[in-house]
Amino acid sequence: MTTLPPTEVDPEGFGEDFTSGPEETRRGLDRVPAALSERLDLTEVLSDVRRPSQAVVARVKDREARHGDPAVPLVMKWYHRAFAPDPEVRRVLSGDLGGHVVRVLEHGSADGHPYELLPSYGETTLAQYHARRPGALPAPLVRTVVAHLHEALCAAHEQDVVHRDVTPDNIVVRTQNEDRLDLVLVDFGAAVHTGADEDSPRRRDWKGKPLYLAPEASTHRQSVTPAADWWSVGMVVAELAAGRHPIDFRGDEEVLAEIATHDPELPLVTDPRLLMLCHGLLTRAPEHRWGADQVARWLAGDSPPVAPRTTGAAPEDLPPRSATEPFAFLGREVASTEELARRLDLQWRAADELLRSRRGRERLVAWLGQFAAGPGRSPEDTEELNALRGLLAQPPDPPTTLRLLNWMGPLLPASWHGVPLDTLGIAELERDAVRGDDRSRELVAALVRHRLLHLLSARPGGEGLDAVQRRWEHYRESWREATADLFVRGGPSDRRAAARSLNRTGDLDARLLRLAREPEGMSGLLLRRTAWDRRGGGAPPPWYRALRTDHENPLRLLAALLLSGLARQEADARREELRVAELERLFAQELDARSEFLRRLDRPPALGWALLGATMATAPWTFVIGLADLLGRADQREVVLAWMLALPAAAAVFALELWIAVYIGPHTYHPARSLAGLVIRTGERPARAARSRGRRSEAVGAAVLIALGALGLWAVARAPWVWPAGTVAALMVWTVRRWWEWRRHARDARGTRARRRSAPVAAPGPPVAPTRRNR
Known part of the structure; x- marks a missing residue:
């Protein structure tokens, strides 16, 4: 059941002061009447009764369960006796008029005033549903509204009941999904039973809301015919299809005069079929206006003829307007x-x-x-x-x-410089400001500088703008604090670009204004718009994830939206860096594999060079020791000691050289670090000196040969064991040195490769013109 108060009625005539009406005699307007309190439990008061013409509307539960499950709430309407609904209408509604017309389950009198018990169809009216979805509704959805209203009005008109107040506030959305609604027409408090035996329509007191009244129903004494309900349906359809009501005025006198003298303009209704329906229903002459038959044909896909548009004068008995200059x-x-x-x-x-x-x-x-x-x-x-x-x-x-x-x-809609500042208007203002529209940015700057939203909160559509103003100011003051951690550490790599994106005042204030207007809806929208697209590849930067995880702070979600472009750039750069690093790793792995393969192929030659070097180092021992033994110049104990040292010393030489050859490996072992290479290099120097021309070179070569000869004679004559002992000692020292140098070299090489792999990939810059030096 709708939660809005019933239609206000002016029984004394339109335009007069209402305070002279009947006295309020109902007691306890915020609770169940005393006569029903023993049976009905109050759940919620749905109306704010300020006049006797308004009914008390409350949601109740029936402990006696006369109308079904006692846990299912009902709606109670308690009228003032002077504004009781038509008894014939109540009789008709007590029957079954279909699923789209409210049904009266029970009626009677409580504390001297009439009441009704009705089913509770929901808490959302069509007006509230449209307000939550600003703009024009989709054509299929509007067609569903027309179909349900057509069924409801046909059922009522067949029983000679004219509703007289078909408005979005009196249409309840029972169930809803994305593409279909289930509607119920409620609030027949202004309805009348015309009677099938009358030749002319009755003329009744003025009732209804001016924005939806037909021209013939806007007079001081209304003409009550079913055609008036179809005009109201046309106004509802035009409002839903256009996104706003076709009449800009809100004052009762201006609205009634506009309807009586001008055809409604429908420039925002773009769907051809809906525009045809609006023209057919909003024909000012009731005899040419579409009715149930034409609407049924339209719903079936037919195109009934539409009467030409007219601009006739107002009816004679239109309420007189005050004469002003x-x-x-x-x-x-x-x-x-x-x-x-x-x-x-x-x-x-x-x-x-x-x-x-x-x-x-x-x-x-x-x-x-x-x-x-x-x-x-x-x-x-x-x-x-x-x-x-x-x-x-x-x-x-x-x-x-x-x-x-x-x-x-x-009563004009809340606007400034022609721009509406309702939910839809602020959304359009933000969109235009973000696109760079100068006028929109100037208007936002004026709203900031002069704090105009407080003054607009009293206008229709501006409800809550004073709270929006306070929330907006809080958001603007908290903006820097909400994004300050981005510039401490771990934030965007391009700090200047991030600062420019976060401090663009022209569109930032507009974004914050929309966020202040729709904090919950915008938070959900920002979450969806900042969701990371995994199809683009790469993971979001940590600072971007930190912004999005703070769901309680919409400012950080907005910052994430503003920085989403930078986050994507960083993710792409990181992905490219990882791609290059992976290529380098695979390349290094391939090189290592190839190097290891070549090392295995070249290991036998390397070991051969090691054996050759060890043989070249140990062969002179036999000659020297044997010569010493033959000549008899050396002491026999020295000779025996030399022969005893020769075998283990030879084994040590061969072992040291083979081990270092395996440790260093091919390619780098010989000739730079092998014993054979050392012997060859050592023999090359005196040979080169001997072959060179010049007395100085000859003198150097002769001196070297004399020194070696003297050393050999001394060893033969005195201590032949010096050769094996000295060779092993020298080789051990040199082997340790070779091991240390190769280890350091390998460590440095690994570090160089690791630095190359972890170095950031520089973004490609513009081509540099060649200079004389780099040419």
Whole structure:
């Protein structure tokens, strides 16, 4: 059941003061009537009753379970006896009119006033459903609305019941999904039973909401026919299909006059079939307006004929309008404050020129004086107008201008410079500002500088803008704090680009404004828009993940959105770096494998060189020791000692040389680090000196030969064991040195390869023109 209060009724005539109506005699408007309290338990009060014409609406549970499961709530409506619903309508609704018409389960009198018990169809009206989804609804969804309303109205009209108040507030969304709704038409408090035996339609007191009333129903005494309900359906369809109501006025007098004198303009209805339906239902002449048969044909895919559009005059008994002097603005005479406020807001440049001009302000102040003591104006309104007229002695600032527009058009939608500031309008403003639209950025800057949202919160569509203003200011103050950790450590690699992205004031304020308007919805949207696309490859940077994981702080989610481009660049660079490192690893692995293969192939030659070197080092021992033994010059004990040392010394030489050959390996062992290479290099030097021409070279070669000969003679004559002992000692020292140097060399080579693999990959820069040096 809808949670809104029932339709307000003016039994004394439209436009008069309502305070002269009947006295409120219901007691306890915030609880169940005393006569029903023993049976019904109050769950929730759904209405805010301020006038006797409004029904008390509450959700209750029936302990006696007369109408089903006692756990299932019902809706109770308790009327004032002076505004009781038509008894014939109640009788009809007690029957079964189908699934799209509310059913009266029980009715009676409680504490002297009538009540009804109705099923609870849900808590969401079509108006609330549309408000949560700003903009034009999809055509299939609107067609579902038309189909359900067609079924509901056909069932009611067949029983001679005219609803008289078909509006989005009185249509409950029972169930909903992405592409289909289940609707129920409720609130028949204004409905009448016309009777099938009458030749002419009844004329009743004025009821209903002006924005949805048919021209013939907008008179002081309404003409009640089913055609009026079909006009209301047309207005509902036009609002859903266009995303906004086709009539800009909100004052009752202006709305009724506009409907009575002009055909509704539908430039925002773009679907051809829906536009045809709107033209058929919004035909001002009731005899040419579409009804149940034409709508049924339209639903079946047919195209019934549509009457030509007309612009006839208002009915004779339209409520008289107050006579006021018009105000000339941009070549048009404006008689109402609401219309002038709308034009000043839309034509804001001309309005600025008017308010900057002293003559223009004086003319406006004089014209506003007509409304200082107008009917329906409270003392507070008069006091505000007098204050504004005093402020217009000087060119007003934006807050003063907005206060003036609020006074002149309090029922106009919340907007500034023609831009609506409801949920959809702020979303469009943010989109245009992000795209670089200068006008949108200027408007956002004005909202920041002058704090205008507080003043717009009292206008329709501006509910909650004062809280939005406070939230917006908090977001702007907390922005730097929310993103400060990005520039401490572990943040984006390109700090300058990140700072530019986070401090673009032109569109950042617009983004924060939308975030302040829709904190929950925008948080979900930001989570979806900042989700990392794994198809692009690479993992998100750690700082980006840290921003997204803080779901409780929408500012960090917004920062993640602003920095998503940099995060993707870093991820791509890291992925390229890893790709290059992997290629280098595979290349090094291939080189290692090939090197190991070649080492295995070259190991026998290396071992052969080791054996050759060891043989070349040990062969002279036999000659020297044998010569010493033959000549008898050396002591026999020295000779025996030499022969005893020869065998283990030879084994030691062969073992040391073979081990170092295996440890160092082929390619690098011989000739630079092998014993054979050392012997060859040592023999090359005196040979080279001997072969060279010149007395100095010959002298050096002769000296070397004499020294070697003297050493050999000394060893033969004195100590032949010196040769094996000295060779082993020298080879051991040199082997240790070779092992240490090769180990250090291998360690340095591994470090060089690791540094090359871990070095960051430089981004390719622009080609450099060759200079003389690099040419």
